[in-house]
Amino acid sequence: MTHSFEQKLNLAATQVEDALEGLLSPQARPGETRRPARLLAAMRHAALGGGKRLRPFLTLETAGLFGVAPEAAMRAACAIELIHCYSLVHDDLPAMDDDDLRRGRPTVHKAYDEATAILAGDSLLTYAFDVLADPATHDDAALRCQLVRHLALAAGLGGMAGGQALDLEAERSDKPLTFDEVLEMQAMKTGALLQHAVEAGALLGKASPAQFKRLSRFGALIGGAFQIADDLLDAKSDAATLGKRAGKDAARNKATLVSILGVDAAEQRCDSLIDEAVGALQGLEFGSRTDVLIDAARFVAGRTS
């Protein structure tokens, strides 16, 4: 991890924060009656003031490979972050993972109430598509539609939401998931949106089919590595470091690759996914310009918070 990578990541996070702040302003736009204060405050609690902004970073950096300026990719990047934030709000609900703490702060249903958390999640989800379809995002309507479709596919029943459903089902079942079932569930639950973050950058950059395929593969691989790193973190960390409840996977007897493979083999698998991801980038003709994405892949695997 280079010093300059962390600077880049932090700079992008600041820019994403600013852009989200603009999107979540109290001012209603044409087509909105008004923005109810408490609902908006809950959405802002969920979306502002924290997070590495890894998904938007991947979108911005992938688009950047093709010469797309960060400001031109920013709205699409923010739409993905809105989806990520909605998913955290709903996953934290008592009926789901029942978490009180997120990024060291009370979760939305704790800071507000359950109904407001449900509606804030719904509204963040809905807003993501509003943002994407808006001509301000890109002047090519066909591209905007592609972004909407790809994001909906990544987030919906055949992607993130479906993965969360499979995870909950497994947790409530007597039969632990097999290795392959864990892989599939995780690819849906966390992999799909990370992969989409890279793919969205490729779409914005008008990547060729061959380029798109390699970048998509890169996204899928770092998605897999991310989930292992997250499970390792849960297994080894404590709440103070994590900013959320730790050790909860083991407490729930939850099947993860760490519980199936053990810590050492899981770490090895994570590393080899990253090596493969780096390999997927090396077939691209961008030379050293992919270095940031390579750093990002390593960051995904080696993060400590």
Added chain:
Amino acid sequence: MTHSFEQKLNLAATQVEDALEGLLSPQARPGETRRPARLLAAMRHAALGGGKRLRPFLTLETAGLFGVAPEAAMRAACAIELIHCYSLVHDDLPAMDDDDLRRGRPTVHKAYDEATAILAGDSLLTYAFDVLADPATHDDAALRCQLVRHLALAAGLGGMAGGQALDLEAERSDKPLTFDEVLEMQAMKTGALLQHAVEAGALLGKASPAQFKRLSRFGALIGGAFQIADDLLDAKSDAATLGKRAGKDAARNKATLVSILGVDAAEQRCDSLIDEAVGALQGLEFGSRTDVLIDAARFVAGRTS
């Protein structure tokens, strides 16, 4: 209400049901990993087998004014119904309106569980935008983007979800809403999506700005009438007729136009909104072709179930 109107409405409901059945098939599409069985079943429970399909009917009939065939408007109409169905699933949750019964059947969280209901709602919501942005919906990408944006604006924090938030807030507050506040809340909570259903038809028909404006006004007016009719139904009906819990507004001391104005004045207001809605159509150059929409407006106000 003509016999032929009810036939038309029922025929459209059958066609909408068929189209939704196709959209909610077990078969994953490209871009989806797979469709988890229990989640899909909950989505199907929410979206299939019931309902007047009033919103899609309005879209189909409005598009029909401009010569758009029902099959060409069907996917856009279904997207609106998916949003409507998601909103019912989430509104019925224990943390929201806490309803056990919907259309005479158990609500989704009763038939499945709360987590599945949350995810089924999320997935229906997400799917609506997938459907709209798909080239199969229309060959004009700019139009598809318009449909996405308009629907998101109608459904999001400045529309339906915001209206539900205001309604819940009022219910939990000591201070009842004023007449104007009830109007605004209802325009957001139920009016916005009904209005959008008409507007979507106008967008599909490439209505002129003047035509769009009149049709939009028509949609807003019948949205207002619909909510009064719904509140009247709740005040006067019983659960057997309604297929859901009745008298719950009064039980919650909820401010509605019926509680503020009384039954007679509310009925009068409903009728005059319908007259105004019919007037908005009369400025259009479609002659007797608007008769079905006029019937629909009267149906909205006079429905008994």
